Amino acid sequence: MELVFIRHGEGEHTGNIPESLHLPDPSLTPSGKQQAKILQEQLPLHAEDIMIISPTRRTLETACIWSENYNCRRIVSPLVAPRIFPYRPNARTLPCDRLLTIKQIKHDFPIIEMDETFPGDTIWRDGINTISEESFKRKARTFLTYCQNITRKQIYIVSHDGTITAYRQMISGELLTREDFPKETQVISISLENATE
Structure with missing residues (x-):
């Protein structure tokens, strides 16, 4: 089985780093919206496909633009939310990486x-950004099992550079660095056949 990870399009929080990282709830920039639109041609979707999306505005916007006019399933999950990589004890979540509430998602993205x-779990509030490496691995294994039980044509995961790299490292067993971060809307396929975890 193969999971296809896609990093979100360019977000407003990347415009003037490090100051822009303190922007709460950043949307896609016009360039980011165009990147998401190009995904329609690069990766055409099918009704049997499923998208699993991080609960941030920029990932949800990327997924909605990419899947416009397609009738695939779209599910938001805190298990693919922003993740600091590499993990640092006592790190804090920046405003740009705070998750939307379930109420906000239902209102702004009703499809x-x-x-x-994890109904009612604090993961919907806190996400996976700063949880310990061991806690992340436990939750990630739960997520990968969930994906393996999905009977869909293809699973696409719209997420973040650190999250994608953390999953890649866990699945492959390779030691990765920030140099391995995917670019905006870059597609990374990961086979679960040879997963080390």
């Missing part, structure tokens, strides 16, 4: 389903 794996 998106909610992942019910």
